[in-house]
Amino acid sequence: MPAYPLRVLVLRKTKLGETDLILTLLAADGRQVRAVAKGARKPRGKLGARVEPFTVLDVLLHTGRNLEILAEAETVTSHDPLRADYDRTVAGSVVLDVLDKVSVEGQVEPQLFDMALVTLDVMQEATVGSLDLLVAAFLLKALAMHGYRPALEACAACGGRIEGVTSFSIEAGGVVCSGCGRGGVALSEGARDLLRVLMRSRMNEVPAIAVDEPTRAEALRVLRAYVGFHVPARLRALDSYVAAR
Numbered sequence: 167m168p169a170y171p172l173r174v175l176v177l178r179k180t181k182l183g184e185t186d187l188i189l190t191l192l193a194a195d196g197r198q199v200r201a202v203a204k205g206a207r208k209p210r211g212k213l214g215a216r217v218e219p220f221t222v223l224d225v226l227l228h229t230g231r232n233l234e235i236l237a238e239a240e241t242v243t244s245h246d247p248l249r250a251d252y253d254r255t256v257a258g259s260v261v262l263d264v265l266d267k268v269s270v271e272g273q274v275e276p277q278l279f280d281m282a283l284v285t286l287d288v289m290q291e292a293t294v295g296s297l298d299l300l301v302a303a304f305l306l307k308a309l310a311m312h313g314y315r316p317a318l319e320a321c322a323a324c325g326g327r328i329e330g331v332t333s334f335s336i337e338a339g340g341v342v343c344s345g346c347g348r349g350g351v352a353l354s355e356g357a358r359d360l361l362r363v364l365m366r367s368r369m370n371e372v373p374a375i376a377v378d379e380p381t382r383a384e385a386l387r388v389l390r391a392y393v394g395f396h397v398p399a400r401l402r403a404l405d406s407y408v409a410a411r
Contacts, residue, residue: 196275
């Protein structure tokens with residue numbers, strides 16, 4: 167079958183046999199694509215250096231029986247800074263891991279690819295101190311894109327007004343008032359305000375948000391619980407990231 171072109175983001179690579187790789191890719195239309203890069207691990211293989219995670223590629227793919235076959239790959243954006251700096255690598259890996267778990271083969275969602283690229287572009291330029299805010303903003307927006315935008319303005323259970331310190335109900339899908347808050351995750355007013363700001367901010371605006379470290383960590387812990395409820399898969403990168411905060 168003739169090869170077809172596709173723009174992709176490399177999410178993950180796995181060894182196959184002696185010299186090949188299996189690539190997990192996010193296509194420009196939001197689909198997940200898995201492809202074999204034959205000979206990519208050979209010492210002088212042309213593809214090996216181009217198929218690193220975080221890289222945006224223009225590729226030619228052949229349709230295979232179980233997996234696509236990578237015929238050609240040209241680098242569009244390397245995102246080298248995300249691999250060169252440990253803190254950026256760790257934060258960026260959360261983004262790739264979530265994309266790997268929420269994208270689906272055959273399911274088109276173009277906004278997911280666009281948001282992924284914007285997030286990675288900002289991460290490679292932002293200060294290290296703002297990376298946790300970018301991770302939190304990405305989690306919020308990715309969940310909202312899949313229909314799980316958390317209720318942050320009014321009580322998710324009764325619709326009533328929220329005042330002062332409250333809690334976040336994973337099951338109800340957002341903040342809850344004192345009357346509905348039994349069993350919810352504790353959420354300070356500051357953390358709630360941060361989530362509201364992150365939800366309405368563009369990714370390139372997020373690094374400028376001024377907030378203390380405990381509030382950032384609290385917001386991330388709440389988001390981790392919320393993501394875990396809606397994404398039925400182990401998110402090791404996110405677990406490690408939140409545990410380290």
